[in-house]
Amino acid sequence: MVTLREIAKAVGVSSGTVSRVLNYDQTLSISESKRQAIIETAEALNYETPRSRNRRSNPYGLAPSPSGARAPIAIVHFLEPEDELADPYYVGVRLGIERRCNEHQLEIIKVLRTQDLKESKVLQSAGGMIVIGKHSLATMEDLIQSSRPIVFADINPRLDDYDCVLSDLGTATTKILNGLASAGYQHIGFIGSYGHLDQNAAVQSGRCEAYMDWHKTRGTFDPRLMAPGYQQNTDSRSLRLETGYEQTQLLLKLDPKPDVILCANDNMAIGAYRAIQEAGLAIPNDIALASFNDIPVTQFLNPPLSSMHIPGEHIGETAVDLLVERLSGRDYTKHVIIPTKMQWRGSCRPPVVAET
Structure with missing residues (x-):
């Protein structure tokens, strides 16, 4: 490793002067020719300042841990x-x-x-x-x-x-709803969680709000089509298979029943499959399903599940x-x-x- 002393000897100045030049000390009084000679000599000898060496060994600026290694x-x-x-x-x-x-x-x-x-x-x-x-x-x-x-x-x-x-799950929800409406579905149910009712949550749930906004814009919003009894269930585990099963059972008690159910995620949709099949109904002839996430298992359900692919x-x-x-x-x-x-x-x- 080239040292400041070697550069100083080659140029005929002190090591302190070399250090101040290479660290861009603008208060140093030195001729421009001498400053240029120091810089050119350092480059010719492939000198690296401590800052450059640190950047090379730690290219992303991570602070070192107490052991001196790059912080995780x-x-x-x-x-x-x-x-x-x-x-x-x-x-x-x-x-x-x-x-x-x-x-x-x-x-x-x-x-x-x-x-x-x-x-x-x-x-x-x-x-x-x-x-x-x-x-x-x-x-x-x-x-x-x-x-x-x-x-x-x-x-x-x-x-x-x-x-x-x-x-953008709000936009994704709108795409699904537009597609379902285009396919002729008129009574679109929803199972999921009311993220916006949790006052301790940092953000709102785009799917739920988009579902309500889409229907309200068309004058077709019916709160009964959003599984009653689940509004306060905002725990992170609320979007599980068993929750989809329970909420679908509630929607199946409606008269008339929804002709399609939009599920907040694929886990809930799998629970919905079970509830629908236990009720003696066929998918999609009696009631249809659509969902979010497009996890690998969706392609192997019977019938395969329509799902919005979110690239996790x-x-x-x-x-x-x-x-x-x-x-x-x-x-x-x-x-x-x-x-x-x-x-x-x-x-x-x-x-x-x-x-x-």
Whole structure:
């Protein structure tokens, strides 16, 4: 490694003068020719300043951990591990994060939902955070107070100073509803959760609001078609198979019954399949189904489930890319929307005109 002393000897100046020139000290009184000679000699000898060496060994600006190694990236999930494993969509988001971190040679640490974020030593060692899903307002405040770079994945927290990446579920819901209406369905039920009724939630649920807005715009909103009795169920585990089963049973008691049910996610749709089949009804002849996420199992249901594909893995990958950009010096905010694509299958009639 070339030293300041060697450059100083070659140019005929002191080591201190070389240091001040290479660190762009504008207060140094030195002739322009001598300054240029120092710079050219340093370049010819391939000298690297400590700042350059640090950037080369730590290209994303991650603060070192107490051991001196590059600080890891923390993944802060709103689901417990067992709940995440029950939802292939969120598994996909995490796999996208892990794959991209591996490509960038970034270490990952995971912060469980149940941990006290303020006291988490694991979180305190992180150089940046990727926050997944719908956390409470109190949790969001704790995360922001950490003063670390944060990227929100699968959520828009409505915070102008923080990056986020997600799919627009409101627009996706409108696309599905337009398609179902085009296919001739008139009584469209909905099962899911009223995210906007949870006063402790940091964001609202785009699917529910979009469903109501779509019907109200057409003057067709009927609150009975939104499974009664589930309004207060805003827990993260509310979108499970058993909840879809129970809410579908409630809708099947209506007279007339909905001719199609829109499910908030594929797990709920699988529960709806069971409820419909136990009632002696056929899908899609007696009642049709459509859903969100397009997890792999949807293609193997009988009949295959129509579902809006939300690219969870791409959301995870993009979250890492955004965080790397922040750590590399980007000083403005990005909000990235990843497009969705509807996969029409046998669980309902396809639209006769293109979705709008």
